[in-house]
Amino acid sequence: MKVNLTNRLLLIANMIPGGHVVADIGTDHAYLPIYLIKEGISTRVIATEITQGPFKRALENVKKAGLEDFIELRHGPGLKPLAPGEVQTAVIAGMGGETIAGIIRDSRPVAGSMKLMLLQPMRNQPELRRQLFSMGFKIIDEDIAVEDSRFYEIIAARRQSPGPFDDIDIAVGPVLRKKKTPIVxxxxxxxxxxxxxxxxxxxxxxxxxxxxxxxxxxxxxxxxxxxxx
Ligand SMILES: C[S@@+](CC[C@H](N)C(=O)[O-])C[C@H]1O[C@@H](n2cnc3c(N)ncnc32)[C@H](O)[C@@H]1O
CATH class of the missing domain: 4.10.860 (DNA Excision Repair, Uvrb; Chain A)
Structure with a gap:
């Protein structure tokens, strides 16, 4: 099974450091985990899903790809199916900013144990940034993916003091405000x-x-x- 990621998931995949065990939270179709293993970006992925339908679809796709030894599917909410230290990078993509913040808030020891979290909120991005700062997470990178004329913010964060921040850091983002690429x-x-x-x-x-x-x-x-x- 060949997976061609669209720009949004491709940009996220390219932000994942090589060699990390990765968690894909709310994996849905499991396209990202399949891509990460096939491209050699990761050697092991734990994919979680809360909903029965997508969970079954993910299982089928992983089986079709013959990657059951490398991708483990866990049924459950957010980061709850993970133990602290089990993965180094987590991707939480395609959900609302408040949902993503809630997932992190509900599993602070797991979230805090990671080297990197890649977050792609569909809406309420400022609220997610505000909550990340208040929970003691630093935004270390941000970028924009464009897909079918739609823009998607991607936020890379890790447990570290965020330092001082202002309204622009919350509304626009501490990295995006300084990133002067054509897409930004x-x-x-x-x-x-x-x-x-x-x-x-x-x-x-x-x-x-x-x-x-x-x-x-x-x-x-x-x-x-x-x-x-
Ligand atoms: C729009 S899809 C995004 C799929 C994929 N992450 C992506 O970005 O293309 C959102 C998926 O997240 C799942 N989901 C929503 N809330 C969740 C939670 N708290 N824990 C795990 N999965 C969740 C949904 O069932 C759905 O399959």
Missing amino acids: YEYIQHKIEILESLINPLKTINTASGQKALAQYQRELEIWKEVLQ
């Missing part, structure tokens, strides 16, 4: 366009909730514009 630049422009499209109609709405939302989006817009300078 495009992403920042995209965020600015979205915020402007939300702000304009709110300017004519005089309700308390409308004004509150307007103030919030204007503050966010200021932050994203500041990063461009």
Whole structure:
């Protein structure tokens, strides 16, 4: 079975240090574990899944790929099926930022024992960063994957004092704010366009909730514009 990863999972795979035992949390189809073993990036992967359907699909795909000796499937929530020190890198991708933060919060000894966590929140990225800082995790890298004209933030974190941080570190990210690659630049422009499209109609709405939302989006817009300078 050949697996061709799309850009999002490919970028995550490329951020995994060679030779680590890797956990893929919420593996779904098990494409990432299969790719990591076939490409020789990892020699052993533990893949977890909470839902019965995807768990069975992952088992079937691992069997089809003939990789049962290298990929172990564990049924259960988040990092709970793992013991501290069992893996060096965990990938938690394709879930909401609050769900990812909850998974880490519920298993602090396991999360804290890892050298690296690669997190790919689909939404609520600032909330995930805020919670990572408050739990004592440092963001050591960030990048953007583009797939079908959609942008995906990828956050690399590990247990370490985050040091001082500000609103821009939470909203944009401590690494992304300084990373001036063309894709990051495009992403920042995209965020600015979205915020402007939300702000304009709110300017004519005089309700308390409308004004509150307007103030919030204007503050966010200021932050994203500041990063461009
Ligand atoms: C959208 S899929 C993402 C699959 C894959 N990680 C990716 O990024 O392509 C989310 C998967 O995570 C699983 N999931 C959601 N919450 C989970 C949790 N707390 N623990 C383990 N798996 C979870 C879901 O059942 C689903 O298969």
